[in-house]
Amino acid sequence: MNASLSEARPSPAAALRTRAHKFGGSSLADAGRIRHVADLLLAADEPGQVAVVSAMQGVTNALIALAGSAAGGRDWRPDWQALRQRHADAARELVGDRERGDALQAWLQAQFDQLASLLQAVAVLGTPGQAAHERIQGLGEVWSARLLCSHLRERGAEHALLDARDVLVVRPGELGVAVDWPRSAANLARWRETHPQARVVATGFIASGEDGLPTVLGRNGSDYSGAIFAALFDADELHIWTDVDGVLSADPRLVPEAVPLPALSYREACELAYFGAKVIHPQTMTPAIARGLPILIRNSFRPEHPGTRIDAAGGAGGPVKGLTLNAGLALVSLEGAGLIGVPGTAERVFAALHAARISVVMISQGSSEHSICCVVRDYEAAAAGTALARAFEREIAAGQVQGVQQVAGISVLAAVGDGMAGKPGVAARLFGALARARVNVRAIAQGASERNISVAVAAEDATRALRAAHAAFWLSAQTVALAVIGPGKVGAALLDQLQAAKPRLQREAGLDLRLRALADSRRLWLGEHGADGDWRAQLEGAAPGDLDALAAHLLGAHLPHAVIVDCSASDAVADRYAGWLAAGIHVITPNKHGVAGPLPRRQAIDAACLAGDARLRYEATVGAGLPVIQTLRDLLDTGDELIAVEGILSGTLAWLFNRYDGRQPFSALVREAHALGYTEPDPRDDLSGTDVARKLVILAREAGRALSLDQVQVESLVPAAMRHGSREQFMAGLDGLDGPMQARFEQARARGEVLRYVARLGQDGQARVALVALPADHAFAHLRLTDNIVQFTTWRYRDNPLIVQGPGAGPEVTAAGVFSDLLRLAAALGARL
Numbered sequence: 001m002n003a004s005l006s007e008a009r010p011s012p013a014a015a016l017r018t019r020a021h022k023f024g025g026s027s028l029a030d031a032g033r034i035r036h037v038a039d040l041l042l043a044a045d046e047p048g049q050v051a052v053v054s055a056m057q058g059v060t061n062a063l064i065a066l067a068g069s070a071a072g073g074r075d076w077r078p079d080w081q082a083l084r085q086r087h088a089d090a091a092r093e094l095v096g097d098r099e100r101g102d103a104l105q106a107w108l109q110a111q112f113d114q115l116a117s118l119l120q121a122v123a124v125l126g127t128p129g130q131a132a133h134e135r136i137q138g139l140g141e142v143w144s145a146r147l148l149c150s151h152l153r154e155r156g157a158e159h160a161l162l163d164a165r166d167v168l169v170v171r172p173g174e175l176g177v178a179v180d181w182p183r184s185a186a187n188l189a190r191w192r193e194t195h196p197q198a199r200v201v202a203t204g205f206i207a208s209g210e211d212g213l214p215t216v217l218g219r220n221g222s223d224y225s226g227a228i229f230a231a232l233f234d235a236d237e238l239h240i241w242t243d244v245d246g247v248l249s250a251d252p253r254l255v256p257e258a259v260p261l262p263a264l265s266y267r268e269a270c271e272l273a274y275f276g277a278k279v280i281h282p283q284t285m286t287p288a289i290a291r292g293l294p295i296l297i298r299n300s301f302r303p304e305h306p307g308t309r310i311d312a313a314g315g316a317g318g319p320v321k322g323l324t325l326n327a328g329l330a331l332v333s334l335e336g337a338g339l340i341g342v343p344g345t346a347e348r349v350f351a352a353l354h355a356a357r358i359s360v361v362m363i364s365q366g367s368s369e370h371s372i373c374c375v376v377r378d379y380e381a382a383a384a385g386t387a388l389a390r391a392f393e394r395e396i397a398a399g400q401v402q403g404v405q406q407v408a409g410i411s412v413l414a415a416v417g418d419g420m421a422g423k424p425g426v427a428a429r430l431f432g433a434l435a436r437a438r439v440n441v442r443a444i445a446q447g448a449s450e451r452n453i454s455v456a457v458a459a460e461d462a463t464r465a466l467r468a469a470h471a472a473f474w475l476s477a478q479t480v481a482l483a484v485i486g487p488g489k490v491g492a493a494l495l496d497q498l499q500a501a502k503p504r505l506q507r508e509a510g511l512d513l514r515l516r517a518l519a520d521s522r523r524l525w526l527g528e529h530g531a532d533g534d535w536r537a538q539l540e541g542a543a544p545g546d547l548d549a550l551a552a553h554l555l556g557a558h559l560p561h562a563v564i565v566d567c568s569a570s571d572a573v574a575d576r577y578a579g580w581l582a583a584g585i586h587v588i589t590p591n592k593h594g595v596a597g598p599l600p601r602r603q604a605i606d607a608a609c610l611a612g613d614a615r616l617r618y619e620a621t622v623g624a625g626l627p628v629i630q631t632l633r634d635l636l637d638t639g640d641e642l643i644a645v646e647g648i649l650s651g652t653l654a655w656l657f658n659r660y661d662g663r664q665p666f667s668a669l670v671r672e673a674h675a676l677g678y679t680e681p682d683p684r685d686d687l688s689g690t691d692v693a694r695k696l697v698i699l700a701r702e703a704g705r706a707l708s709l710d711q712v713q714v715e716s717l718v719p720a721a722m723r724h725g726s727r728e729q730f731m732a733g734l735d736g737l738d739g740p741m742q743a744r745f746e747q748a749r750a751r752g753e754v755l756r757y758v759a760r761l762g763q764d765g766q767a768r769v770a771l772v773a774l775p776a777d778h779a780f781a782h783l784r785l786t787d788n789i790v791q792f793t794t795w796r797y798r799d800n801p802l803i804v805q806g807p808g809a810g811p812e813v814t815a816a817g818v819f820s821d822l823l824r825l826a827a828a829l830g831a832r833l
């Protein structure tokens with residue numbers, strides 16, 4: 001009786017090439033769905049076919065409820081009637097032929113009459129009893145199989161109807177129901193003598209016990225029946241039809257980007273199923289595994305989709321095929337010097353937990369043997385703690401073990417894939433992704449098969465951890481939750497560039513930049529799935545809100561990475577950088593107030609970066625899209641020393657003095673520069689030299705010099721009378737600039753010189769920004785438009801300074817500089833850039 005499946009002899013009809021199909025309840029929910037199943041079966045080009053069916057959706061539960069009602073003395077007749085009507089209606093729709101239809105209705109009526117008699121008996125006894133309960137539960141499959149078979153016959157197909165109770169013999173086993181293969185195979189062979197048809201419809205879920213009484217296969221029983229009949233009919237493949245495109249790489253409710261997996265090995269499928277992925281149950285697979293039968297998980301709503309193939313080979317793919325998350329767990333650990341080098345500690349832990357009937361989800365022990373920890377279901381944690389405390393009572397009393405520690409709110413993330421075995425770097429990639437997503441790992445386990453790495457993390461980090469790991473193994477794009485503050489000239493250009501580049505970045509770099517928040521000084525827009533459409537329209541309808549809500553919303557997405565891009569010129573916004581960075585939000589900005597602001601603020605920002613993993617990038621603060629800061633950093637990082645910096649650091653001032661020839665009013669050019677988006681929001685910041693001074697401060701600080709804005713000698717081009725008042729008042733009185741500027745210009749021209757606004761940071765530490773008259777052949781006299789020029793004199797470049805030159809202002813180039821920072825950050829976070 002213990003004969004295994006491989007010993008079972010195939011039925012005489014096994015010479016046929018046969019494919020087995022299994023349809024679940026949702027595929028048979030009503031007449032329309034049953035008709036669709038028939039379409040699939042009739043369209044399949046296969047000589048032999050076995051279709052194993054579940055009950056119509058919800059029918060098994062309805063039958064169990066009927067038995068419960070009858071046993072509890074409640075009136076079961078209305079529900080019985082509804083169930084009868086549902087099947088009678090389906091039968092009417094499925095079988096139009098009068099004679100066949102009447103026969104089917106009469107058969108159904110007889111079935112329901114028998115059910116009614118059973119329920120009456122249950123009501124009298126006050127309990128269904130095991131035998132009646134199993135008989136009642138399994139009726140749904142008998143009815144659905146008959147409906148499908150009758151419909152197929154109506155359409156001219158000669159399918160035989162196999163009631164599994166006539167063939168399949170099972171007995172209770174330790175891990176559930178076990179099949180008596182020799183008896184079942186012999187029964188099938190006998191049945192085939194009178195049912196030689198190539199195509200068969202069989203009932204799932206039900207079978208006969210060794211005593212010949214009807215029984216059921218338990219949870220996932222219909223899938224199990226599919227595999228059993230596939231084996232008994234010696235099928236070439238088993239197709240399990242569901243309502244999804246196959247096995248997904250992760251739970252789509254937690255990772256919306258989860259993808260269907262084309263192929264899995266049996267072992268991968270078992271590992272994923274164990275950790276809760278929506279794969280078929282491992283027990284279901286045993287008959288298939290035993291004979292190397294491929295299982296295909298397919299979508300009955302999209303039969304053209306190939307689905308997931310599960311077989312011995314498992315197909316190609318990355319090292320990790322899928323990820324699962326098990327929630328509702330707790331960590332229970334023992335720690336103490338009394339465990340070191342003591343043989344039998346693990347055995348005592350397991351024995352104590354076994355005696356308390358507690359199943360261990362994961363176990364981990366450091367090689368120092370100083371501690372050992374287990375992950376158990378949270379509702380069993382207290383009992384596990386008590387069991388361990390009792391088992392180690394002596395050591396705890398002697399102070400050799402520091403009691404039992406329990407941590408609730410734990411989830412286990414498991415990465416599964418045959419390709420992990422023998423491949424260096426997989427764990428590094430997983431842990432690197434978790435670190436970058438700021439997820440703390442509480443415990444780790446990897447079996448010697450190297451097919452599964454499991455990590456225990458805090459429940460609140462679990463979704464972020466899953467998404468980060470999913471992206472790290474290229475199962476989906478690296479997803480970055482993005483907020484843009486200040487959609488003014490630069491911000492708007494950036495948003496347009498982001499929108500245009502998004503599809504290509506997703507496709508080619510595996511980077512999903514998801515805009516979740518937008519704010520200007522008056523409005524805050526928060527979105528769930530990213531502003532993929534018209535961001536302007538979204539902001540248009542937004543209400544006022546504060547930046548705390550913006551940061552909370554960004555973090556609330558549980559996306560692996562969060563970035564705020566500050567495109568304002570606001571000091572108040574810059575004041576928040578340190579807090580955001582400390583909270584793990586990366587910051588990117590062209591706004592100089594943060595990095596050139598008061599030293600204590602800058603120090604707080606730097607400290608937040610050092611303490612955590614969040615990064616601040618601000619390349620566009622100097623030279624807009626030019627690589628000025630990066631160049632200086634590269635020089636310093638490779639061991640060079642900065643001696644001096646000199647240059648033209650203002651695009652606005654460069655443009656003004658490149659254009660100004662004394663013929664048109666200087667004020668007209670300032671208005672034009674403002675309209676072109678070169679100036680700061682308030683052009684006085686440019687004309688006063690403050691903007692240039694800030695840039696010099698940024699470069700000095702980059703070189704490690706603690707320079708403050710008030711230490712820079714600044715020559716302002718704004719007459720004292722125009723320094724106060726609103727921006728609008730200043731713009732209205734702009735022609736007040738014209739007289740003094742004309743005079744400076746004429747003086748310089750008389751000497752054959754040109755005017756340029758130059759910044760200089762000397763070796764002596766002196767910082768100065770001023771309008772100077774330069775000889776007409778000076779390098780700074782030959783720039784074009786908004787060109788900046790920055791000359792770095794360093795120890796290596798002491799005879800011939802290193803020069804960075806190019807356009808240094810304008811919304812498009814500045815936005816591109818900000819975007820480059822974002823992409824460099826994304827690359828560091830793991831995007832394929």
Ligand SMILES: NC(=O)C1=CN([C@@H]2O[C@H](COP(=O)(O)OP(=O)(O)OC[C@H]3O[C@@H](n4cnc5c(N)ncnc54)[C@H](OP(=O)(O)O)[C@@H]3O)[C@@H](O)[C@H]2O)C=CC1
Nearest residue numbers: 486487488489490520521568569570590591681809810814
């Ligand atoms: N233009 C250029 O060539 C370059 C600019 N930069 C820097 O880029 C930044 C933006 O410049 P630009 O686009 O020209 O400026 P704009 O004036 O066009 O845009 C500023 C944006 O910031 C918003 N804003 C202001 N205060 C706040 C606040 N407290 N909270 C939220 N949003 C706020 C404004 O909103 P609202 O409309 O409601 O006021 C507006 O959307 C500046 O810091 C500038 O120094 C850097 C390099 C080059």
Ligand SMILES: N[C@@H](CC=O)C(=O)O
Nearest residue numbers: 650651652679680809
């Ligand atoms: N207004 C600034 C813009 C860049 O920082 C400039 O003109 O350089």
